[in-house]
Amino acid sequence: MNLKIIWMDFIYSIKGWYRSRGGMFWSLAFPVILILLFGAIFSGVGSTKYTLYVQDQDQTEMSNLFNTTLNATKLFNINIVKSDVNVTSYIKEKNIKSLIVIPKGFEQTIKNSFVNPSATVNLSFYFDPSEQTTTQVTRSVISSILQEMNKNLSKGRTIIGVHEISTITENFNFIDFFLPGMIGFTIMQGAIYGSIERNTKYRKDGILRKLLTTPITRTEWILAKMLFMMFLAALTTALITIIGILVFGMTVNINPLVIIILIATSFLFSGMGMLIGRFVKEEETADTAAGAISFPMMFLAGTFFPLEQMPQFLQTIAHVLPLYYVNEALRNSMIYMNQTESLINGAVVIIFAAVFFISGVLLTKWKED
Amino acid sequence: MAVACAACHAKGRITIPAQEQSNNFAIEVSHLKKVYGDLVAVDDISFAVKKGEIFAFLGPNGAGKTTTVEMIESIRQPTVGSIKLLGRDIKNQFNEIKEKIGILPQEFHSFERLTVRETLIYFSNLYKKKADIEEIIQFLDLTSYKNMLYRNLSGGLKQRVGVAISLVNDPEIIFLDEPTTGLDPKARREVWGVIAGLRKKGKTVFLTTHYMEEAEFLADHIAVIFKGKIIAEGTLEDLIRNYGKSSILHIKKCKNATDVIEMLKQEGYDEVSSDGNGDIAIKIDYKERVLEILSHLRHDCIEYESIDIRRSNLEEVFLRLTGSKLTEEKQ
Numbered sequence: 251m252n253l254k255i256i257w258m259d260f261i262y263s264i265k266g267w268y269r270s271r272g273g274m275f276w277s278l279a280f281p282v283i284l285i286l287l288f289g290a291i292f293s294g295v296g297s298t299k300y301t302l303y304v305q306d307q308d309q310t311e312m313s314n315l316f317n318t319t320l321n322a323t324k325l326f327n328i329n330i331v332k333s334d335v336n337v338t339s340y341i342k343e344k345n346i347k348s349l350i351v352i353p354k355g356f357e358q359t360i361k362n363s364f365v366n367p368s369a370t371v372n373l374s375f376y377f378d379p380s381e382q383t384t385t386q387v388t389r390s391v392i393s394s395i396l397q398e399m400n401k402n403l404s405k406g407r408t409i410i411g412v413h414e415i416s417t418i419t420e421n422f423n424f425i426d427f428f429l430p431g432m433i434g435f436t437i438m439q440g441a442i443y444g445s446i447e448r449n450t451k452y453r454k455d456g457i458l459r460k461l462l463t464t465p466i467t468r469t470e471w472i473l474a475k476m477l478f479m480m481f482l483a484a485l486t487t488a489l490i491t492i493i494g495i496l497v498f499g500m501t502v503n504i505n506p507l508v509i510i511i512l513i514a515t516s517f518l519f520s521g522m523g524m525l526i527g528r529f530v531k532e533e534e535t536a537d538t539a540a541g542a543i544s545f546p547m548m549f550l551a552g553t554f555f556p557l558e559q560m561p562q563f564l565q566t567i568a569h570v571l572p573l574y575y576v577n578e579a580l581r582n583s584m585i586y587m588n589q590t591e592s593l594i595n596g597a598v599v600i601i602f603a604a605v606f607f608i609s610g611v612l613l614t615k616w617k618e619d
Numbered sequence: 620m621a622v623a624c625a626a627c628h629a630k631g632r633i634t635i636p637a638q639e640q641s642n643n644f645a646i647e648v649s650h651l652k653k654v655y656g657d658l659v660a661v662d663d664i665s666f667a668v669k670k671g672e673i674f675a676f677l678g679p680n681g682a683g684k685t686t687t688v689e690m691i692e693s694i695r696q697p698t699v700g701s702i703k704l705l706g707r708d709i710k711n712q713f714n715e716i717k718e719k720i721g722i723l724p725q726e727f728h729s730f731e732r733l734t735v736r737e738t739l740i741y742f743s744n745l746y747k748k749k750a751d752i753e754e755i756i757q758f759l760d761l762t763s764y765k766n767m768l769y770r771n772l773s774g775g776l777k778q779r780v781g782v783a784i785s786l787v788n789d790p791e792i793i794f795l796d797e798p799t800t801g802l803d804p805k806a807r808r809e810v811w812g813v814i815a816g817l818r819k820k821g822k823t824v825f826l827t828t829h830y831m832e833e834a835e836f837l838a839d840h841i842a843v844i845f846k847g848k849i850i851a852e853g854t855l856e857d858l859i860r861n862y863g864k865s866s867i868l869h870i871k872k873c874k875n876a877t878d879v880i881e882m883l884k885q886e887g888y889d890e891v892s893s894d895g896n897g898d899i900a901i902k903i904d905y906k907e908r909v910l911e912i913l914s915h916l917r918h919d920c921i922e923y924e925s926i927d928i929r930r931s932n933l934e935e936v937f938l939r940l941t942g943s944k945l946t947e948e949k950q
Contacts, residue, residue: 258744262733269732269768456724460784463692463722464745465714618695619655 251473255466259474264481276443277482281436281490288432288554289425289498300384303349305331312357316373319395320350325387341376341417348388349376349417356410363409372413385499389414429494429502430580431553436486437512438519438547438573441479442540445523448475449614450533458616468616479516487512491584503584511579511596518572518603524610547573572602644706645670645792645823646691651700653686653847660686662847663700668825668840670791673818675838676827677933679945683847684827685725688796691825692722705791718748721785725796725827728777731770735761735780738769739787746788759783759813775806782813792823799833811836831933831945843937850940855933862939863931868909870899870916872924879921886915903928 268274304320306313321328331340337351351374359371375392377385389412396410403409452458461471487504494500523540530536548554550564551573557565568574579595582588646668653661661683668674676684689695691702693713702709704716729738739752756765759779764772769780778798785793795814799807807830814837817824828834834841835855842852851862873879876897883891883901890902903909909928916923937945 255745258741262730262737262741265737266730266732454726455728456726457729459689459692459694459724460722460727460742461745462694463717463720464742465717465747466745618689 251467251470252465255470256474256477259466259471260477260481263475263478267478267482277436277440277486278489280439281432281486282493285425285429285432285490285493286497288428289493300326300348300387301329302326302388303329303331303346305333305335305337305349305351307333307354308352308356309333310357312360313352316352316356316395316399319398320391323391323395325391337374337376346376346417347378347384350374350388350392351376360403360409363404367407370409370411372411374413374415376415376417378417425494425498426500426585427556427581428554429490429498429500430584431577433487433490433512434515434573434576434580435548435553436490437483437515438544438576440482440486441516441519442523442526442544443537444475444479444482445520445610446527446533446536446540449524449527450531450536453531454533459618462616468611472611476516476520479520480513483512483516500585503587505583505589507589507592507596508580508583511576511583511592511599514596514600514603515576517607518576518599519606521603521606521608521610522572524614525606528610528613528615547571550574552577572599572606575599575602643669645704646674646825647703647706648687648691649701651687651690651702652698653683653690653695654698659847661690661697664844664847664849666842666849666852668792668823670823671818671821672839673814673824673826673837675834675841676825676844677829677831677834677838677841677937677945678827678844679829682829682844684829684844685796687844688794688825688827692720692794694724718746718788719791721788721790721793723778723781723785723793723795723798726800727781729769729780729784732768734766734768735772735783736765738780739783742784743787748788750787750789752787755783755786758786758816760809773806775802775809778802778806778810779813782810790822792825793817794825796827797829798826799828799830807833829945831937835933841933843933843940845937845941851936858933858936859931862936865902865904866906866928866930868901868903868912868926868928870901870923870926872897873899874922879916879919882915882919883912886911888912897923 267277302320304317306317317328320326331337331349337349340346341349353371353374356371356373359369363369373392373396375389377388392412396412399410400408448458487508491502491504494502522543526539526543527536530539550560550568551571552560552568553573557568557574560568575595575598579592579599581592582595583592644667646666648667649665650663651661651665652659652663664683664687676687678684686695690697690700691704691709693709705719707716709716730741733741736752736756739755743749743752756762759782761776761779761783764776769777772780782793782795782798785795798814799810802810811833814824814826818839824837826833826837838855840852840854841858842849843858844850851858853861870879874897876893876899880891880893880899883899888901888903888908891899893899901912903912913926915921934945937943
């Protein structure tokens with residue numbers, strides 16, 4: 251095996267891909283648009299009212315003033331939490347994203363500060379880090395109100411501050427569910443269509459015939475193409491993950507298991523593309539066939555919606571779809587940190603990959619009849 | 620060692636000493652057959668191509684040209700028969716042979732988003748032996764296009780790049796499968812110029828074509844294939860001599876054309892025709908008859924503008940051999 255040839259083919263594949271706007275769009279912009287779109291729809295980005303819970307333990311004129319000012323911004327749907335409720339368990343129980351606690355002695359401390367300049371009081375702001383937009387808006391509103399109050403009370407000296415507490419919640423959001431699905435789906439699309447292009451267009455254009463007469467071996471050619479597929483998979487994963495972190499404030503975990511699953515996924519769907527290209531020989535027909543297989547799989551395998559929301563018979567179907575196991579393996583490893591579950595699903599992905607890739611390679615006709 | 624000699628195949632088998640065979644022939648095909656179900660695509664053909672010559676495999680579409688060349692290139696598996704390239708059997712030595720051959724497949728389109736230069740470098744990197752890419756670019760007159768993407772090239776340029784790709788390993792044998800199909804006459808002429816240049820470089824060229832003028836213009840040796848069989852082969856001269864009908868003498872703008880035709884018929888010229896505008900065409904079997912006709916014209920003081928003799932061409936050879944025109948066979 252000539253590694254130089256493999257590397258050279260890989261580099262030229264990148265060049266060709268980089269120059270193809272359509273290819274770039276499908277492999278990069280499409281997932282980015284989808285993730286931003288779905289992320290915005292299901293994560294509440296872009297809505298103008300945020301839900302905010304307030305627990306007033308002080309129940310004084312001063313705490314009332316704060317509440318009234320908060321209400322006057324008209325940015326929040328404010329829900330009052332009874333003063334005797336334990337907020338930590340309340341937050342977990344009700345899956346609350348933003349909550350402010352005005353502590354007992356709030357007004358008293360402010361009064362004390364007139365005689366004792368070192369007296370300060372902190373509001374507690376419980377927030378969900380994954381709800382970045384809500385958190386930022388709430389934080390800046392509280393900060394403005396407190397700045398104004400501090401200015402009126404002491405000409406700028408900070409009497410009232412904020413103590414921020416992250417709500418460590420086990421309840422994940424839609425975007426947490428969606429991001430790994432989007433990675434799996436994008437790799438699937440790239441691998442299937444890339445494989446089909448090589449098996450139909452390259453055949454029609456005589457490129458495969460030409461290569462058969464050159465010293466490059468079938469193994470070198472396949473490995474070079476798989477290297478390119480893995481490059482695309484890595485790029486897609488990096489891009490989608492960065493968006494997840496920067497735009498949606500997600501916590502995404504990339505570990506060796508994730509990388510193994512991504513590699514197996516590339517092999518799995520490249521093999522599937524080879525099989526489609528083997529039996530549907532015309533390029534256009536093969537593309538349609540690929541769409542007919544990959545799109546239903548995308549919806550049925552729980553890429554966009556949790557399987558539990560689907561009827562029982564569809565859930566049964568999902569369990570025979572390779573993409574379902576890719577989604578589950580990635581989700582458990584990247585988001586839920588459930589590595590055992592990921593390992594089980596990852597093993598299924600590897601088995602699927604071996605079956606599809608080996609049969610794809612064996613059944614692909616390299617020579618003409 | 621007994622092998623079928625291409626030039627003599629139609630007339631029988633001859634024996635060539637093994638040494639001479641491996642020294643002289645670039646391609647040796649013996650009793651090659653390809654069967655698809657009930658269809659015999661290539662039917663027991665044998666021929667040999669000498670080193671350094673342009674060998675044209677001429678025939679209509681569907682005659683078995685591409686099937687044959689793809690069997691020689693090891694892309695298709697023959698049903699029966701043996702193929703040797705540069706004295707080596709392709710069955711078990713094709714990997715070594717790959718380094719010594721260059722191929723332009725039929726209807727070849729390279730990677731769309733690589734430039735001409737990148738395309739040549741890509742294919743060059745697949746071989747151990749490498750020709751100078753810049754030299755190839757110059758030879759194919761591609762210097763102005765070397766940084767253009769392949770997809771943006773015209774059909775003629777794409778074919779020239781295809782030929783260029785087949786040269787990246789400085790091969791001894793170059794296979795060009797219908798290199799000018801679909802090209803306009805100007806582009807076709809340009810590709811012909813390139814192929815003729817390959818002969819000057821001492822390369823052996825195996826050219827499949829259904830254009831008789833291409834074979835006439837380029838080939839040192841022509842094999843005519845029809846319905847899977849080689850029905851004639853030899854040099855252009857051989858083919859015309861053996862299978863061509865005759866030559867035609869044209870008298871242009873002849874005065875008293877009707878009288879002249881009458882006179883020629885009386886003299887025993889059976890195939891005389893006129894277009895009614897004073898142009899006369901006379902079929903002649905041997906060159907002495909030209910002088911005869913000229914002396915008749917002179918004797919009778921017949922005035923005419925010019926005369927020319929057109930010899931038989933491959934089209935006529937093909938017509939005579941198959942009963943159909945080569946061009947009519949095109950799909």
